[in-house]
Amino acid sequence: MKYLLLSISFLICHSANIDANIYNVKEYGAKANGQTIDSQAINKTIEEAARNGGGTVYFPAGKYACYSIRLQSHITLYLEAGAEIIAAFPAEREGYDDAEPNEYNQFQDFGHSHWKNSLIWGIGLEDITVCGPGLIDGEGLTREESRLPGVGNKGISLKLCKNVTLKDFSMLRCGHFALLATGVDNLTIQNLKVDTNRDGFDIDCCRNVRISDCSVNSPWDDAIVLKSSYALGFFRDTEGVTIANCYVSGFDRGTMLSGTYERNEPQAPDHGYVTGRIKLGTESSGGFKNIAITNCVFERCRGLALETVDGGHLEDVVVSNITMRDITNSPIFLRLGARMRSPQGTPIGTMKRILISNVNVFNADSRYACIVSGLPDACIEDVTFSNIHIYFEGGYTEEDGKCAPPEQADVYPEPWMFGTIPASGFYVRHARNITFDNVNFHFASPDGRPLYVTDDAEINKK
Structure with a gap:
């Protein structure tokens, strides 16, 4: 009866069926007392399941103190209600698996360049x-x-894997990355x-x-962020991505759960206000293609950011049905x-x-307005903003509108790299064919800057 009930639970998880092999980590020596390091027993369980062609490694309720799994x-891996995998603090002579060598680590931050120094990791699976x-x-x-x-x-780290599902669990205070997925299909x-x-x-x-x-x-830091680094040693786009029905925020750590x-x-840590946003970039040696972001809520965080600064091509992105509240920058x-954190000779990207449509923003910081900014020899092209309402704090002066x-x-x-923005609505520079259709601005306090300021830009307002 016990295993029938477990199998029904696994069916809900869409990861097993009643005929699946089930491996209980406690039967392989895990204590689940929050003190004993259980990762050795858990890895033994995983190895046994893999030798038999695969199966479900089951975690009953309990606290599993672990190093690398x-x-x-x-x-x-199925975590029952009440099951907690807890990252233990490293002891004097034991701890997490060491970060593996990576000859390309100069092109991205340390955390992006290594995978084994994580609580849960897999490579080539x-x-x-x-x-x-x-x-x-x-x-x-x-x-x-x-x-x-x-x-x-890192909490979970995956490199060059395929057919991966992460579903239904919670994660708390997971280091530099709760999830790092690199080269996963x-x-x-x-x-x-x-x-x-x-x-x-x-x-x-x-x-x-x-x-x-x-x-x-x-x-x-960022909540959901798409990147395309050079950590694999070759250029690879992030493409074919949908982000739907998600909530991102920057409340104090632990207070959402x-x-x-x-x-x-x-x-x-970068001395800006809280982050917690959806972003494309900053690592952008490769590109971003065919991305759709829809039906998402931002709260007490930074705004939507689309960035390519290392040579990648950011193309064919649709953002729709977004609501934001208490936004701490643009x-x-x-x-x-x-x-250009990319191999020498990499050209500037595009x-x-x-398309960005059906966006409502309430109580946004006015200093930076909204920004579309390319480079003198590399313009942003073919962007449409439609059906947008932004409620800014306001409070800036006509003199602020003279900033360069x-x-x-x-x-x-x-x-903040640009300082105070001379526009109260949109600042558009080095851009072509930028269309604004039914874009509306509201201000809690008067703002003396013009709504739109352009520099080397072609815009259309409807």
Whole structure:
């Protein structure tokens, strides 16, 4: 009867059936007492399932203190209600798997260049599922110095895998990345609740990705971010991605999962206000193609950011049905730049064919307005904004409208790179065929700057 009930639960997870092999980690030595390190027993369970052709590795309720858990192909990890995989703090002579060498790590941050120094990791695998109503708690991943041997800095890390499903569990304080997926094909992320201290989902050089019905709170970094780094040693686009029915926010760490939604921590580590947004970039050696973002809510965070600054081509992006509240910088930020963290000789990228429609923004910071900014020899092209209402704080003067933002071609892209923006609505520079159709602005306090300011730009207003 026990295994019949378990099998019914696994059916709900869409990852197993009644005939599936079920491997209970407690039967392989896991103690689940929150003190004993259980990762050795869990890895033994995974190895046994893999030897038998795959199956479901089952975590009953309990607290599993762990170092690195090594996934294998054709394996499902099922976390029962009350099951918690807890990242342990490294001890003097043991800890997480060491970061593997990567000769291309100069082209992206340390965390993007390595995968094994994680709580749960897999490389070159297929047919993997992590699911169930349990919790992954990255308590031991919060140390600042993540480069030391034995220290982990990611919750789940996947490289060059295919056919991956992550569904129904929660994640808490999971280091620099709750999820790093690099070069993953056919990735489904559904109904996750993530409340973390740095990035939520980093989707890097991936194809055919479905992210839906997720809530991601990440006050110190981006919530859902698509990237296309050079970490694999070759250019690879992130393409064929949908992000739908998601909630992103920048409330105090841990307070989304607790349901208290606290607002006592205004700063992120980059000294800007809280982050928590949906973004394309910053790592952008490869490109972004065929991306759809729809039916999403932003709250107490930065706005939507589309960035390509390392040579990638950002093309064919549709954003629709977005509502934002309490936005701490530009509600809409499009940047084509030339930071060029890519192999020498890589040309500047492109940004074109973008539709952004049906957007409502309430209580946005007015200093940076909305920004569309390319480069003198690399214009953003073919962008349409339609059916948009933005409620700004206002409060700037006619004198502020005389500002001349610097180019900042090679600077890390954030709206503050330009200082106070001379427009109260949209600042458009080095851009062609930019259309505004039924775009409306409202101000809580008067703003003396013009609504639109253009520089080397062709715009159409309807």
